[in-house]
Amino acid sequence: MIRDDIKAALVTAMKAGEKADTATLRLVQSAIKNRDIEARTGKAPDSDDALVVEVLQKMVKQRRESIEMFVKGGRQELADAEGAEIAVIERFLPQQMSEAETSAAIEAIKAELGASGMKDMGRVMAELKARHAQTLDMSKASGLVKAALS
Template sequence: MLRSTLNDALKTAMREKDQQRLSTVRLILAALKDRDIAARGEGQDQLGEDAILEMLQKMVRQRRDSIELYEKAGRTELADREKAEVAVIEAFLPQQMDEEATKAAVIEVIAEVEAASIKDMGKVMAVLKDRYAGQMDFGKASGVVKAELV
């Protein structure tokens, strides 16, 4: 479903001559194609929805890191371009969980897997990734898990 949404977005951007959106969607589709090729080497046909959502989240994180660096260097034009790309990519992601919802989900999973120490963090994160792919920022979630397990 997400693949068809991306392809439709590409066609719409072409029709509307929206260069920023067009170039960003092309970047997403190129990254998706690269990952599909890598998946074929591992015996899979193509990436599933969860893996695509994870890829999109990673693209957003990379751009946010770039924005921070560009702003520190005084390159506002490059930071603005990255911000525009983030906005386009986030349009394909489901609504992200806020801090309270993330904390509640982490506490629920910790209780569910009976995690007792930081050694159980991998189990907790695996369940969170399975259950909340595309909805949760796992970088922030890992901080919450560490705080809860210490």
């Protein structure tokens, strides 16, 4: 399980004295615990790994947005720190699909559903998310789906 891998990496980072990795892994564990609490009242993903991957993907997305803002604001040192956090977090994410694999998956779903225009985008995106949420960046997939349906 990914959760166990994160705990083991935290112990290793603490023993090695890697302060940046330790801090990032603690942030990850905190975010996962917060998501666990939210899942008690709402709908939780089917598997624990799906929940953890969802949290990790959200954290990476937040950091990428922060990097963009820091670079625009001329704070490269903060952007570099966020980049280092992304590197630590991405070690625990499953391998992401390439653009070609994503396009192939979109075409397969499009053919299956008989999708022909932009009115079908919601159905295609929902099916894509159901099948490939853990291995796909949905924001990038959105643009590819839009291009495939137009």
